Amino acid sequence: MNRGEWGVRAGRGRLLLIFGVVLVVLVGAGAAALALSDPGPAKRVCPSGELCGEPPKLAEPLRNLESYSSSTLGYSVEFSGDRWKAADQDEDSVVLESKEADLLLILDGRPTGAAGINSMIEDRVSSLRKRIFSLERDEDDDAQVLGPNVGYRDGTAQSYAGTIDTPQGARAQLAIVLMGASDGRVGVLATVVTGEQNPERRRAVFGRADSVLNTVTWKDS
Amino acid sequence: MRSRRAWAAATLAALAAGVAGVAGGSAGDGERAPARPAAPAAPGAASGPDRLVGPTDPARRVEVSLVLRMRAAAAAQRVAAAVNDPSSPDYRRFVDPAEIGRRYGLPGPALARLRADVKAAGLEVVSVSPQRSSLRARGAAGDVARLFATRLADYRGSGGRLYHAPVRPPVVPRALAPHVTGVTGLSDKPVLQSAAVPAGGLGPAEVVRAYNLTPLRDQGLSGQRGTVAIVSFDSFQDEDVEAFDKRFNIKGPPVEHIPVAGGTVPGPGQDEVNLDIDVIRGIAPDVQILNYEAPNGNVGFDQVIDKILADDRTDLVSISWGVCEPLREPAARELEERSFAAAAAAGVSIFVASGDGGAYDCQHGNPRDRRVAVDWPSASPNVIAVGGTRLSVRTDGSYLEEAGWEDVLSLSGGGGGLSRVTPRPAFQRGPGVDNAQSNGRRQIPDVAATADPDSGYIVVRQGQEGQTGGTSGAAPFWAGSMVLVRQFAQREKAGRLGYLNPLLYELGASRQPFPPFHDVLRGGNRLHDATPGWDYATGLGSPDVFNLARSLVARLKR
Numbered sequence: 003m004n005r006g007e008w009g010v011r012a013g014r015g016r017l018l019l020i021f022g023v024v025l026v027v028l029v030g031a032g033a034a035a036l037a038l039s040d041p042g043p044a045k046r047v048c049p050s051g052e053l054c055g056e057p058p059k060l061a062e063p064l065r066n067l068e069s070y071s072s073s074t075l076g077y078s079v080e081f082s083g084d085r086w087k088a089a090d091q092d093e094d095s096v097v098l099e100s101k102e103a104d105l106l107l108i109l110d111g112r113p114t115g116a117a118g119i120n121s122m123i124e125d126r127v128s129s130l131r132k133r134i135f136s137l138e139r140d141e142d143d144d145a146q147v148l149g150p151n152v153g154y155r156d157g158t159a160q161s162y163a164g165t166i167d168t169p170q171g172a173r174a175q176l177a178i179v180l181m182g183a184s185d186g187r188v189g190v191l192a193t194v195v196t197g198e199q200n201p202e203r204r205r206a207v208f209g210r211a212d213s214v215l216n217t218v219t220w221k222d223s
Numbered sequence: 224m225r226s227r228r229a230w231a232a233a234t235l236a237a238l239a240a241g242v243a244g245v246a247g248g249s250a251g252d253g254e255r256a257p258a259r260p261a262a263p264a265a266p267g268a269a270s271g272p273d274r275l276v277g278p279t280d281p282a283r284r285v286e287v288s289l290v291l292r293m294r295a296a297a298a299a300q301r302v303a304a305a306v307n308d309p310s311s312p313d314y315r316r317f318v319d320p321a322e323i324g325r326r327y328g329l330p331g332p333a334l335a336r337l338r339a340d341v342k343a344a345g346l347e348v349v350s351v352s353p354q355r356s357s358l359r360a361r362g363a364a365g366d367v368a369r370l371f372a373t374r375l376a377d378y379r380g381s382g383g384r385l386y387h388a389p390v391r392p393p394v395v396p397r398a399l400a401p402h403v404t405g406v407t408g409l410s411d412k413p414v415l416q417s418a419a420v421p422a423g424g425l426g427p428a429e430v431v432r433a434y435n436l437t438p439l440r441d442q443g444l445s446g447q448r449g450t451v452a453i454v455s456f457d458s459f460q461d462e463d464v465e466a467f468d469k470r471f472n473i474k475g476p477p478v479e480h481i482p483v484a485g486g487t488v489p490g491p492g493q494d495e496v497n498l499d500i501d502v503i504r505g506i507a508p509d510v511q512i513l514n515y516e517a518p519n520g521n522v523g524f525d526q527v528i529d530k531i532l533a534d535d536r537t538d539l540v541s542i543s544w545g546v547c548e549p550l551r552e553p554a555a556r557e558l559e560e561r562s563f564a565a566a567a568a569a570g571v572s573i574f575v576a577s578g579d580g581g582a583y584d585c586q587h588g589n590p591r592d593r594r595v596a597v598d599w600p601s602a603s604p605n606v607i608a609v610g611g612t613r614l615s616v617r618t619d620g621s622y623l624e625e626a627g628w629e630d631v632l633s634l635s636g637g638g639g640g641l642s643r644v645t646p647r648p649a650f651q652r653g654p655g656v657d658n659a660q661s662n663g664r665r666q667i668p669d670v671a672a673t674a675d676p677d678s679g680y681i682v683v684r685q686g687q688e689g690q691t692g693g694t695s696g697a698a699p700f701w702a703g704s705m706v707l708v709r710q711f712a713q714r715e716k717a718g719r720l721g722y723l724n725p726l727l728y729e730l731g732a733s734r735q736p737f738p739p740f741h742d743v744l745r746g747g748n749r750l751h752d753a754t755p756g757w758d759y760a761t762g763l764g765s766p767d768v769f770n771l772a773r774s775l776v777a778r779l780k781r
Contacts, residue, residue, distance in 0.1 A: 144590035148583060149631050149749035156752075159631075179632060194632065201590060209633035213677050216613060216626070216746075 076221025281365025328355025427505025446510025581636025611637025611674025655756025
């Protein structure tokens with residue numbers, strides 16, 4: 003099992019820069035993933051509601067899981083190195099990029115109780131507004147997160163939709179979920195971003211994020 | 224695919240531009256995304272933009288089920304309860320459905336008159352259930368519609384399939400009313416959903432190891448000379464099972480296709496059938512699997528269960544199909560409940576998937592339907608509802624821990640909660656069962672097993688190996704495990720297992736020398752948390768199968 007921290011360290015300001023760089027990289031990665039996901043004549047790949055790629059078998063992820071641990075806050079998360087690439091980390095945050103889908107997952111930690119999660123969400127929304135045009139709360143019934151939690155700790159979630167004008171003039175959309183929870187001492191906020199708009203496929207893509215978020219553990223828990 | 228690729232590329236390019244600082248400001252917090260209108264409900268169906276095609280051809284042959292006025296329907300239900308109540312003098316005195324029919328069903332002379340009346344209306348009687356609780360009839364659509372004062376129309380469903388349904392609720396004619404209380408099955412729209420979720424990947428060896436089936440297998444128990452039934456509203460391709468067998472070196476008897484109501488052919492639900500078969504075959508490779516195959520339309524669970532009871536070839540059944548409880552037509556549910564009660568009275572254990580929408584079962588079929596609801600038929604008190612977990616194992620494959628399955632972003636989780644219609648059975652008691660939300664209704668699930676796609680099952684389907692999760696893997700897991708437990712009990716001369724639910728609760732309520740359950744303490748089902756003792760996310764928990772076998776045998780021998 004590959005555990006422990008990576009050598010690269012970065013400050014919070016740099017993290018946001020990395021966030022942008024990762025999204026740029028996603029352009030290429032997404033195109034490549036889509037090309038790879040194009041079904042052949044006989045192979046059943048990416049049917050409605052399902053995911054592309056070959057998921058790892060249970061015995062394998064236990065060997066192949068990678069992890070991130072916050073050196074200052076003590077929370078940690080596990081993820082499959084086959085499915086995710088850790089684009090960067092600092093002492094209390096990590097940016098994960100899906101290798102299989104148009105999906106980005108950022109985990110931020112902060113010393114706070116449950117009451118501070120909303121503040122974390124507000125701060126994240128403010129930072130996203132600087133980068134994503136026309137960011138709005140998504141109030142559709144099917145966008146609401148029922149039973150929000152991180153690492154099986156009850157929490158709070160908000161859904162957003164961002165509409166961006168491309169250089170070609172076309173509009174492109176993002177679905178964003180901010181979901182956080184605290185153990186009473188440390189709050190962990192997940193920012194989940196996808197360009198997938200088809201509701202069924204979006205749910206399937208979000209399932210990838212679920213798999214990671216369920217592994218979040220707090221120190222001494 | 225081409226348009227999606229272009230769209231996605233544009234989206235990601237725009238994203239990149241936005242992050243690089245090109246994007247402008249916000250549209251303002253006061254602006255709201257416009258809400259999309261709710262999809263109109265389809266007749267007799269959960270939801271969906273179904274389209275009226277036109278009147279049904281009056282000459283087309285259609286079938287309908289009549290709910291018979293039993294002489295003592297409540298007493299028939301009480302038989303199932305008494306047979307499974309350790310404090311009853313009738314405990315474990317199993318009763319076959321025909322005996323229930325003779326004692327409590329529609330009396331013979333009345334049944335004869337009803338047959339004649341149905342025939343006089345131009346319909347033919349297809350079958351009568353052994354417990355004399357339902358009558359299936361067939362006739363021209365025009366005659367059927369006339370008899371029940373309705374009209375039939377054809378609709379095209381969102382999946383493109385044509386189906387017929389009554390344009391207004393059917394009415395029991397005065398002449399039949401002394402013997403008939405309701406009518407169902409006039410729509411043949413597929414409403415039953417399988418509870419399967421793709422991804423994950425547990426092979427038979429991992430399942431056997433994690434849930435401690437190894438000691439049973441090491442004793443040479445693999446289901447030899449035993450049977451287990453699967454209820455399927457689809458079929459499967461024999462080649463897929465052969466490929467699974469080859470992959471895992473299984474040499475058991477071929478799975479039997481047993482048609483019900485004309486049977487069916489492999490269709491969109493065949494992956495579910497493969498999952499059920501492969502999970503059982505992985506656990507009990509030598510058991511004879513009986514796959515009861517009915518079309519997914521106007522055939523109810525009652526018809527399939529009645530056939531299983533009439534065939535009398537097994538006392539273990541797995542069901543991985545269901546529908547959100549509030550959407551099940553009451554008349555259909557009543558017929559099905561009668562059949563489940565007959566099964567419980569006969570000592571048959573039916574393991575049913577509790578659904579994959581967590582506490583919001585209707586959302587599994589319609590993401591906008593956010594009602595708190597459970598799945599039918601897992602809410603029946605005469606079946607064993609199987610919920611879902613996320614399983615973790617140690618590097619040697621042995622059990623590490625489980626959490627209640629809840630994937631909140633993808634709207635998934637193990638079904639569980641309170642039924643709206645069925646009462647809580649007397650046997651459902653023990654630590655955690657009486658809680659702040661208890662209201663006298665049935666509480667599900669009863670037990671659980673791995674269902675999260677992250678710890679799902681390896682399956683061969685449509686020629687390909689894949690990984691699938693969902694409570695529809697957990698239900699056959701329990702049925703397959705009980706094949707080995709039954710074999711162990713037979714060898715120990717402990718007698719029949721019977722309807723297992725009362726025994727499971729009895730074991731769960733007291734300390735056992737060999738703890739039979741893993742009490743799940745983490746996770747939940749999107750609403751309810753897993754807690755010590757019984758809970759709405761995982762019930763009594765998942766099994767340590769060898770411990771459960773030893774505990775059951777000890778209890779049966781007392």
